[in-house]
Amino acid sequence: MEHSRSRQDSGRGTVALTDEWRLPGFTELEQLGEGTFGRVVLARQDNTGHLVAIKYLFSRFAADPAYLTAFRQEALALHRVSSTHVVRLYEFFETPQGAAIVMEAINGVSLRAVLQAEGALEPEAALAVLKGSLLGLAAAHSVGVVHRDYKPGNVLVADTGESKLVDFGTAVLAGELGPAVGTPAYMAPEQWAGGQATPATDVYAATCVFFQCVAGHRPYQADDTEVLRTLHEHAPIPFGEAPGPVHEIVALGMAKDPSKRPVDALRFVGELERVARAGYGEDWERKGWSRLAKATGLLAAVTPLALLGAGTAAAPGVAAGTGAVAASTGGIAAGLKIAIGVVAATAAVVGSVVVFSDASTPPESPPTTQQAVALKVDMKNRTGTVPGTNLAYTGDYPEVAGSTDQAWLKRVNDALTAPIDEWNRKTGPGAAKLEPERGPYTLITKAEVRTQNERYLSVRYSHDLANKPHPTWSYGRATVTIDLKEGKALTPAELFAPGKFTDDGLRILSERIWPDREQCGPVSTTFPYRPIKAADLTDERKVWLAFTPAAVEVTVNMTDLGFSTACAVQDYSLPYDKVAELLNPDLVAGMTGGKPLKPTSAAPPAQGLTDVTVGALTLHLPPGWTAVPQGLEKVIVDSSCPDPKKYFNCRYFLVTDNTKESAEQPTYRPGELYRRSAGGRACNAAGRKDLRQEGDATKTISTTAPIGTATATYEEWIVNCVPRGQTGGSGEAQVTQRIWFVADRQIVVMDEWRTPGVDELLRTATVS
Template sequence: MLAPESALAVLKGSLLGLADAHAAGVVHRDYKPGNVLVSREGESKLVDFGLATLDGHHGLTAGSPSYLAPEQWSGQPGLPATDVYAATCVFFQCVTGDVPFRADTADGLRALHQAAPVPLDAVPEALRALISRGMAKDPAWRPATADAFVTELETVARKAYGRNWEKRGWKRLATSAAALTALTPLALLAGAGTAAAPVGAGTAAVAAGVPATGTGAGATAVLAGKIAASVLIVGALVAGGVAIFGNHDEPPAPAALTVSLQTLSGHDQALPVTYDLQFPQVSGGSDPAVRQRLNDALRAPVDKRLKTIRDGVSGYRDRFQETGDTAAVHSTARILLQTPSVLSVRYHHDLDSSVLSHSTWRFPETVNADLGTGQVLGPKDVFRPEVLTAAGMTTLTRRLEPHTKNGFCRVPEVDGEGRQVGIDAADRGAGGDHVPGAAFGFTGTGVQFDILWYDLGCDTASGQETVTVPYGELGDLLLPKLLAMVGRPASAPSGSQSPASSSLAPPSSSAPAPPHSGDPTTYTNARFGFTARIPEGYLPVPCAPANGDGMTFTNADLDATLTVWGGNSDQSSARALAAAVAQAEADGGRVTYRKDEGDQYSVSGYQGDGKIFYERGFTGSASMAALRWVYPREHKAELDAPVSTTLEAFRPGDLSQPH
């Protein structure tokens, strides 16, 4: 495992080597630790082009399984982005000490590379976005070439580790003459990820300093250059009996605060209870007291959860004995956000029991911790004072509502339509403070609320819903200090009014309040009810698909369009996906990614004119809703963020009936 600066230096060096190949129209297709050799003078050689093909051409479905991109598993043509995926896999290995995915069979590994999320919890927070980009399932979402990825890497590295990050990375990678011979480094990691035989064709053997001819045709075997790349070491790396030590002329910096996931598992000695509980713990940092407070706070949810289940089982002990039931308690933890100042963790508590079977035994929970003090952040540490009032909670309800599937419910009353519930916890029967009646955490794009509708007064069948509201919509409700902690600029309330007294009026007592149809960044289709977030600067033009209705938003400067539409159709997602693929190919385009998830589908690739397209659709028993982005490759970097935000925020409306 390497220090982040050292791992970045390794990745940069390998990308520079790949960039020369990509510039020549060659895709390596078998990037792995053993194929990047580095001398003690810092000269990097990218070797073994035996599986290389020309950009966009087919070759053997081959490569080292631990680093194969999703499109390689499907036998699709090699692209420069294919090499970017493999290089990022090795980078992941550098910073975590293990390959991204492991499986007992090739089919299992294929499934993980093609569908499983990248396990970013073990990666330093500052590097997660970089790895997510490089290992995107769809090559259209990765940097188009190694050279483009170098630019992104340097931006991330400078922001996270300062101007001299590369120099420090080299210092930590300094090695003794006894440890390094002519060439070596990255091959030392190979044992962790390349034990399985390559898929398809074999790879050429490479001796130190000897070019590999490989088995392919027409590709240069070695690309050599003076690259500021490096060896895989921090402190000491031991592999195959060889120990490599860093340079001792510079004392190590204090250990950074790192987060890792741990699991508490076992069975109760007195009750029919088994448990498998995941929770994060921190290490490093300069203050042991802060570290202890953090670890206590991060473990508290699973300890409390286990006690609650034990108490519940004790109360139904006779029933458990009669049925022979065992309560299997599960909790998973996911890091929503980690910055130098704050850690936001979401726990999902599950329970497998026929006796304690009610859905209310299963729910999410969040912990937001100040990494500087170790204290848990509560509503008063997050929201402005005027928001923690009845009027302020009404405003928060109105900000949340457009992002929910069906809005806030109404509680039936003897006369009238009933009272519309809100997010205010004080509106519950027990009263209390005016605070959000839902767990909330922080992500890279906004505040995530886990709403338990039955807790707010809706019927139990309403279930749960996770809603993320962009920081841009909540900035005036949040404390400036909190915004700084999550890495966002502070926002002042618009105009002279406070959020609690702004133009967002309380919900009407006679009808549900509509979504923000007048908000320039939100579009709600009046006929089909779907809601989409529209980036600033896009002009709307109505569109009329067959048996449907929609809108196309265009940014002339970026030559980008976002089309959102609905239609009356009982077509399944599989059929809708097949139709989208067929249409793209009929128009001369190329599909690089497709996925059917039962009630929704995704497809992306390149149109016949070379532009990138991404379409996501939602299907129901009587209607459908979809959105489609189209934009040129040269604007990909600046559009990746708004495209992602739009996809996450899209709400399809009610698809169970025609409109």
């Protein structure tokens, strides 16, 4: 056993070292950090000269099975996860004297150090860091690994223009105070409650860190751990303190209910990219990394690898100064004697055993489905020219890799790129005829992963056209659901239970989607009720189904179904318990993990009351109150209105299910005015139908208020009313908007009339 001793660390102070076992064959160059249970060092492999980071478990814990098991599990997690956004494992050694994880050494600095130096980051920079580390989480989630301790100290900002995730065992090794797993400042409500960690748990922590990056402080702050727990479990999501364009990301990722968050990191990446493009432009990521380079430059110059002339360094796992572990010089596995499983000591490493390495198989039983370990799903982009035309196209699609069966891979990936080809083939010739007078056009396809697990991959695609004739026009959709066990895309008929893919079965589905039969306004000769038919899912597709772990998502092209263009393309989400008897039972079980379906049906209304349900909200209306459909929302008209069908001159309020949108009725953006109409809302409440709510606006109140058992953010805005076509300025009249928003359930309530009784109706409402 080698003996360590105190030494003077030039410019860094004295590092107190105790008697500790060191891995033979390596020369320690720098201690990067130390925690209660372990330390991380920068070292050089003697026979190759390669630089590595070595994480040691202190020798005094080498005989403790609990600490050894936790340390080994961290190495196993790193072994399973393969991604350029995760620090790479080279070797894991275990001996009677101690244990060590040998990893790549990353040229970069920790996000924690960056935030300590900068306070806050510009939104594009924070989004860029978040995206890279989320891709690292996605790689972990794809093989069943949940990080459980995402925090700034575990994210490295590398000099290669990417961020990396490190330390899959920090909660144990670093000796953090608080609960056994996780860091209290970033722990999801289900972690505090002792629930099972899921990928959605990592999404919550990542969003908390993102909030800290843009706001300059943690989302919830308290010295007492129990107070902090209460805040994470019950306090409103502070999305209003973040820049406006990223409110949606914060509200979505920090939802209290894990089922309301993106199901995993890959799904969250899709949401992030959509919001980033909308808020900061197509080149947001380039701008973000450019700004990060400025923020990290001085820090990188004083890290150990920089001082050694090899770039910069960062140390995973244990906090220390500006460093964080890691980065790769490569080739380490070739320089070590590799052994599979637990073997006897070698001459080179006296008294030690090698448990496993990068080239070996971990000593545990593999999952029953080989694909669950091997498969990786990455989002790709394809660009080119539509065949037979001069039109450009760009298409996003998921690509599956990792199988040795090339025929299997081709079937799956051909199915995942088919929506791009179908959109180009369907739209390209017609768009080409309009050029150059109406163009130039670019055909666009965006993809979103709705579910990714060991059995199924469900993807939803949205098609669009750059420079389209009318900015509010929306185009078709597509969905692909892959059975990864069979290696094939499921046909529409295979999505349904036996005997249910019929016009009768689709009629029942239609009744679940539109219980009031109002598909695009009140039923009339203009808007007759048209149930979906089986042919609508097969011939000239008008209806598509995608699947999440909680619900089936139904997309309907209302225009192709026979309605006006204003009805556009509409999306609906139906919990599985409402439609389970219609769907393929194996598919539902695979999507939900075989968990029992939780009923969502509401109790019968109380005597004398009329129940009106919009999304997750059910209002119990007293006699005289009326609910009038208005596109995708409900207008709740005060009982004093003489003619509820002509409610525009009466007092009323609006209730919106924010999960639904169309070109004419975009979603509400948290922390902003309510603009459910793409053409601008009229100033009815001010008695000026000729004016629009497009003038200057001032938020006068920001607090919380109850809606049933939920807590909503509550805001009041003074909005200036200006002539149509004018934006900004002080108008000829004003209205006061009152807005309630329950982020977890995506419920929006808006009142501009100070309608009497609204507060009581919301207090007594039911939120499912």
